[in-house]
Amino acid sequence: MVLNNVLLSFASVLWTDTVSLILLLVVLCLLILNKLRNRNPRNYPPGPTPLPFVGNIFNLDAKQPHIHLAKMSDHYGNIYSLRLGSLNTVVVNTYNMVKEALVDQANIFTGRPTNDVLKRIIKCQGVTFNNGYSWKQQRRFALSTLKYFGVGKRSLESSIMEEYKFLHQAIMDTNGVPIDAHFLINNAVSNIICSMVFGRRFEYTDQRFLNMLSLMSKALKLQGSVWIQLYAAFPRVMDLLPGPHKDLFSCFQQVCAFIKEEVDKHCADWDPSSPRDFIDCYLTEIQKRKDDLEAGFHEEGLHYALLDLFVAGTETTSTTLLWGFVYMMKYPEIQEKVQAEIDNVVGRSRRPNVDDRPSMPYTDAVIHEVQRMGNVVPLSVPRMTNEDTILGGYFIPKGTQIIPNLTSVLFDETKWKSPHSFDPENFLNTQREFEKPEAFIPFSAGKRSCPGESLAHMELFLFFTSLLQSFSLSPPVGTQTSLDFKFGMTLSPKPFRTSFTPR
Template identity: 55%
Template sequence: MIFQALFECMDFTGWLFFSFVVLVLTDVFRNWRPHSFPPGPWAVPFLGNVFTGVDFKTMEKLAQVYGPVFSLRRGSERMVFISGYKMVKEALVNQLDSFVDRPVIPLFHVIFKGLGIALSNGYLWKKQRKFANTHLRYFGEGQKSLEKYIEVESNFLCEAFNEEQGRPFNPHYIITNGVSNIISSVVFGHRFEYSDQRFRKFLELDNEAIVLAGSAQTQLYDAFPGLLKYLPGPHQTVHANYKEITIFLKKEVEKHQEEWNPDDPRDYIDVYLAEMEKKKEDPQAGFNIETLLICLLDLIEAGTETSSTTLRWGLVYMMHYPEIQEKVQAEIDRVIGQSRQPNMADRPNMPYTDAVIHEIQRMGNIVPLGFPKMASKDTTLGGYFIPKGTFISTILASVLFDKNEWATPHVFSPEHFLDSEGQFRRRDAFLPFSAGKRVCLGEHLARMELFLFFSSLLQRFTFSPVTGEMPSLEGVLGFTYSPEEFRMHALPR
């Protein structure tokens, strides 16, 4: 009787308020943190922690409050963040099979659709990754070594710098084009001239998509894709850019199909077309044109973005630390001289240069939040229970700046990678390529590119800032962490 009387006297506003309270309580109970789940800040009903910053510095502060394993909520999705070398190693190395899967990331799923290499899972991922790994090595080493590709491109890159004649210029897309030409030579069978406006547009579209993908506004799409897909915003630009990039890749594939000779494979696309014929009876392996396009996108992005961004950070740090630049050049002059190009056989004899490159990678912190993963099975980490299917982020920045692993974590110091006798020393907490089964496929290529491009550039040029325009050491956080746009002088030595 009491409830009946209450309902009869409620007006529209009262019903509205009552409905809202019911919805809030429903959301609270539905999204109640499970028992033994990692702790985290209080979540706003319906929205979760969408107002919490998505940058690695915010994550570092949260780790200080909640510990090395903590959680956030985006909409109704729970996410676990893993911080510090000890716990990241436990997740990626010691528990090798616990966090090997990729989650569905709505922002990228529109384009990648769970295909390719980076965002696929299970049988398809194993087949595509194994195929890419095998044939990148074949075309990189069997016919023309990757080292030779890089040496040739280093000459083109240095010539492009030389053409600036010491005038101020922005090296962004010259470097990006040069680095991208290595993986392009392997997958497409040819490089692109630095004056090629069509490829320049491709690189610009990709760079814009990568920068926008890391913004807080864009990442709202991942929390509320059903709503935001109909609304304007940076997520629409990301999707539009990737569609245009895919059109570029499709034209390259169509050209290969027209010229394809199964008896004379020239590059990755040719051998993939042959594999499509062989795997017709195994559709689950995913060898088809749609998957090929996503594999190409994966390989081009992975083979371009991180290495080119690291090289740009390298130039920024050399301008900030001219005394370190001079020591690198002195080692180059002593070991290589000026009469020949650097090669990989020189690296063991150049510990200081090697240490500087590693420190650039550490301080550059290119992928601070790692690449998203998902718990492949119910597991326990740091004493907390993490159910199968939980979104996982290993904060690589927390490893590269772990105060328990580095003497001066926030200071640029090549000595982090040198022993007492000045010889190069490896560091377990150096994980810019991540670790475990999802370790970067192109790590070997990236290491060669960084050494050969960096040493070639410093062999031939001294880099200095434009007066009044010293580049910032604070980067731009997109999906990767990159330097702000800058101009510089490249003075021939």
């Protein structure tokens, strides 16, 4: 009996040791395979040593990765490498290096990386995250259609100023009580793109639309979370776990449901001979391109194209305006100079218009400085190399994810008079004329630069000058204005309240 117990104990220990040995061998094999698969080629940019499987995800400061990535260049140089999950990534810093990549080698750096997050949200369709032939066809169609409905033309000015009337009245209705103007501004800016895309504007009291704007803002903030990086690295595992990644997918699903409802309404009364908006034009294009499946013109493609336009046409401009409020409250002496120039050039009897801009160099400089310091898209949208190339003397293989660190460009100490402080002089020459430095690329550069740049310029000028013509902006009594931010897909000020005092 004792012998049997001894033999059983020995067998149990032997089995346990065997299982442990097998598990150890499996782990070692996985580590070796991971090392071999992610082995860097010769002359690849240097960078911090990645951890197995997760790479350098935990090397980054999740609250301010754009600043951390810029500081890392002090140690590794202006071009260095990271591994984010399974994606080999190269971070490009300073204006000269970013220009060399996005402009001088524009054709090589036009790709977009794909991961399981993007595949689930947008299926790599639409314009922003599309690639190859489909991207070229979708972008060309979007640009030409938006131009048809006014983008880049003076005719759009009247639509913006018509929307300003509604915004002005909504602010007046607050009776000077300090408010969080986030969704009010979001709604006003969004209505400009909505008028072209959906053929109508939405009231500031439309709860369905306000909920959709809230979901979109929440989703863009969540995209900067380390949870999303982990999902991209381990999608099957993360699908089993709760966390912010589930909230992200839920937000986008609800926004897409809103878009689908609008498309369904258009389909019900669509007249191909009389297009009312972008949706109608796209529906016509679906019919024209039904034999060109590779171009991606179908109803699902329409939904994702609309999502692209809706997000791009709302979030960046409205966030920039919110930064404008922050900086005008933080620096009231600059606000007063802007208002003095508006009064001198425009007066009070009419609203500002685009023709006034050349006569308002200081105001123009302030708006551009808000864009620079606001740094709304601090890491741009990642690119991917379409072929092997050399950048800054380093070898970059085809299929490498590229992060153009726009933070390092907009604060490049070799390109700006006052790189780290809010100073309109950055955009004024010795003759006090407006002058835009070459490093001003908040909309990125090259063939993937933001297609709505001209629309954003017009909206920012007209909304900003009209608001400061009408109101003086100040923080609530007894409070100080903070420059704190929240990092996500966009960089936004933390929630704040503003008093709009009629002038």
